[in-house]
Amino acid sequence: MKMTPAVEKYVLHWGEMGTRWGTNRTVAQIQALLYLSPEPLRADQIVDLLSVARSNVSTSIRELQSYRLVRMTHVLGDRRDYFESLHDVWELFRVIIEQRKQRELNPTLSMLRDCAAEIDQEKDTDPLTKTRVANMLQFVETTSHWYEEINDIPTSTLTKLMKLGKRITKLVK
Amino acid sequence: MKMTPAVEKYVLHWGEMGTRWGTNRTVAQIQALLYLSPEPLRADQIVDLLSVARSNVSTSIRELQSYRLVRMTHVLGDRRDYFESLHDVWELFRVIIEQRKQRELNPTLSMLRDCAAEIDQEKDTDPLTKTRVANMLQFVETTSHWYEEINDIPTSTLTKLMKLGKRITKLVK
DNA sequence: CTCTTGTTTCAGTTATGACTGAAATTATAG
DNA sequence: CTATAATTTCAGTCATAACTGAAACAAGAG
Numbered sequence: 001m002k003m004t005p006a007v008e009k010y011v012l013h014w015g016e017m018g019t020r021w022g023t024n025r026t027v028a029q030i031q032a033l034l035y036l037s038p039e040p041l042r043a044d045q046i047v048d049l050l051s052v053a054r055s056n057v058s059t060s061i062r063e064l065q066s067y068r069l070v071r072m073t074h075v076l077g078d079r080r081d082y083f084e085s086l087h088d089v090w091e092l093f094r095v096i097i098e099q100r101k102q103r104e105l106n107p108t109l110s111m112l113r114d115c116a117a118e119i120d121q122e123k124d125t126d127p128l129t130k131t132r133v134a135n136m137l138q139f140v141e142t143t144s145h146w147y148e149e150i151n152d153i154p155t156s157t158l159t160k161l162m163k164l165g166k167r168i169t170k171l172v173k
Numbered sequence: 174m175k176m177t178p179a180v181e182k183y184v185l186h187w188g189e190m191g192t193r194w195g196t197n198r199t200v201a202q203i204q205a206l207l208y209l210s211p212e213p214l215r216a217d218q219i220v221d222l223l224s225v226a227r228s229n230v231s232t233s234i235r236e237l238q239s240y241r242l243v244r245m246t247h248v249l250g251d252r253r254d255y256f257e258s259l260h261d262v263w264e265l266f267r268v269i270i271e272q273r274k275q276r277e278l279n280p281t282l283s284m285l286r287d288c289a290a291e292i293d294q295e296k297d298t299d300p301l302t303k304t305r306v307a308n309m310l311q312f313v314e315t316t317s318h319w320y321e322e323i324n325d326i327p328t329s330t331l332t333k334l335m336k337l338g339k340r341i342t343k344l345v346k
Numbered sequence: 347c348t349c350t351t352g353t354t355t356c357a358g359t360t361a362t363g364a365c366t367g368a369a370a371t372t373a374t375a376g
Numbered sequence: 377c378t379a380t381a382a383t384t385t386c387a388g389t390c391a392t393a394a395c396t397g398a399a400a401c402a403a404g405a406g
Contacts, residue, residue: 002299006292010306013284019392020277022193024364035309038301043383053366058384079374080382087305089312104193111186119179126175128211132260133183136208139262142335149338157342162315164345165322169330171344172337192362197394216353226396231354252404253352 001037003049010036011050021096022103026052027060031069034085035092040073042080067099090155101147109144112137174210176222183209184223194269195276199225200233204242207258208265213246215253241268263328274320282317285310 003011011032018028029050034041041049043057050057061083064070069092073082086092116137119130153161161168176184184205191201202223207214214222216230223230234256237243242265246255259265289310292303326334334341 002297004292004295004298006288006295006298006306007302009284009291010288013281013288017277017281020195026364036302036305038299054382055367055384055386056365059365062384089308093312093316104190108186108190111182115179115183115186118182119177122177122179124175125177125179126211129180129209132209133179135262139266142332143266146335146338153339153342157345159315160345161341162319165319166326168334168341169326172330172333199394227352228354228356228397229395232395235354 001033001039001041001045001049007033007036022100023063024060026050026056027063030057030060031064031085034064034070034083035087037084040082040084042082044080046083068095088155090158094151097147098151101144105140105144105147109137109140112140174206174212174214174218174222180206180209195273196236197233199223199229200236203230203233204237204258207237207243207256208260210257213255213257215255217253219256240272261328263331267324270320271324274317278313278317278320282310282313285313 011029014032015025015029018025018031021028029052030046033046033049043054043061046052046057046061047054061070064083064085065072068086070083070085073084075082086095112133116133119125119133150158164171184202187205188198188202191198191204194201202225203219206219206222216227216234219225219230219234220227234243237256237258238245241259243256243258246257248255259268285306289306292298292306323331337344
C-alpha cells in the first residue's frame with residue numbers, strides 16, 4: 001500500500017466525514033485505508049501510513065471489527081495480525097445501515113413505546129400532543145420494519161430496485 | 174404547552190439522539206418541543222420549558238428554520254414571534270433526509286469524482302485500488318440519484334411502498 | 347424622538363470525547 | 377521457563393463544539 005496523493009485525499013476526506021457518520025476520524029480513516037489497500041495491512045503499517053498512535057489504531061480496529069466491517073487475516077510463518085476491510089460496497093452499506101438502525105432507531109423506538117403508553121394516562125396532556133406521539137411511534141415502527149426487510153434483499157435485486165428509482169411507483173399501481 | 178413527565182422524556186431523548194443525528198442537543202430538544210406542542214411557542218416560553226439561555230434558543234431556532242423544519246407565525250395584536258414545527262412525520266423525514274444528503278453525500282460525491290480522475294494518472298497505484306475508488310464513486314452516485322427521485326414521490330405512495338417491504342421484489346420480476 | 351420590549355451577536359466558559367504514550371498484559375519461540 | 381515481540385489498557389492531555397450571559401442591536405408604541 002502506497003500513500004499516493006489521491007489515496008491520501010480519499011482517506012482524509014473519509015476521516016472528516018466519519019465524524020458526521022457517527023464514528024471518529026481515526027476509525028473512518030483506517031476503514032478507508034483498508035478498503036483501498038490491495039493487500040491486508042498490519043497495525044504497525046497503519047501507524048506509519050496515518051501517523052497516529054499505535055494504541056489508537058488498536059482501539060479503532062476493535063471498533064471496526066465489532067461493526068463487522070473489518071476482519072483479521074494471517075500470513076503463513078508470520079504471527080502478526082493482518083487486517084482487511086469488506087470490499088463490496090453494497091455489503092459495506094448494509095452493515096452501516098444496520099449499525100445506524102441499532103444506534104439511532106432502536107433506542108428511539110423503545111422510548112416512544114414507553115412514552116406512548118405513559119402519555120395516555122396523563123389527563124393534563126392535550127389530545128393533539130397524544131396523537132403526535134402516536135404518529136411518530138407509528139412512523140419509526142414502519143421505518144424500522146422496512147429496514148429489516150431491505151436487509152434481506154440480495155445485492156443484485158437491490159441494485160435493480162434502486163436503478164428503477166421513482167419508476168417503481170408505476171409498478172405499484 | 175405543559176411539561177408533563179411523558180413530554181419531558183420525549184424531549185430529553187430527542188435531545189440526546191440529536192447529537193447522533195448531526196445536530197446538537199438544544200436544536201433537537203426545541204424541535205421535539207415544537208413538534209409536540211398543540212400551539213406555536215415563543216422563544217421565551219421555550220427558555221422556561223427547557224431551561225436554556227435565551228441566546229441558545231435564538232441560534233437554535235435559526236438553525237431549525239434554515240432546515241425548513243420550523244416556521245414563524247404571529248398572533249393578532251402581538252408583535253412577538255411564535256414558532257411551530259412541521260407536524261407531518263413524513264414531511265419531517267423528507268426534510269431530514271434532504272439535509273443529510275447535502276451534508277453527508279454531496280461532499281463525498283465531489284471528492285470521489287476528483288479522486289477518480291486523479292488516481293487514473295497515478296502510475297504507482299495498484300489497479301485494485303483504482304477499481305475500488307471507481308466502485309465507491311458509482312455506489313455513491315447511484316444512492317444520491319435514488320435519494321433525489323424518492324424525494325419526489327408523494328407521501329401516500331411512499332407509505333404504500335414501505336408497507337410492501339420486501340414483497341416489492343416480486344413486482345420487479 | 348425616545349422608551350420599551352424583544353432579538354442577536356460574540357467572547358469567554360464548560361463539557362465531551364478523541365488521542366497519546368507509558369505501563370501492563372498476552373503470546374510465541376527457543 | 378525465560379526472553380522477545382506484539383498488543384491492549386488507561387490515566388492524562390488536547391481539540392472541538394455547545395452553551396451562557398452581557399452587551400449591542402432592532403423595531404414598534406406612544
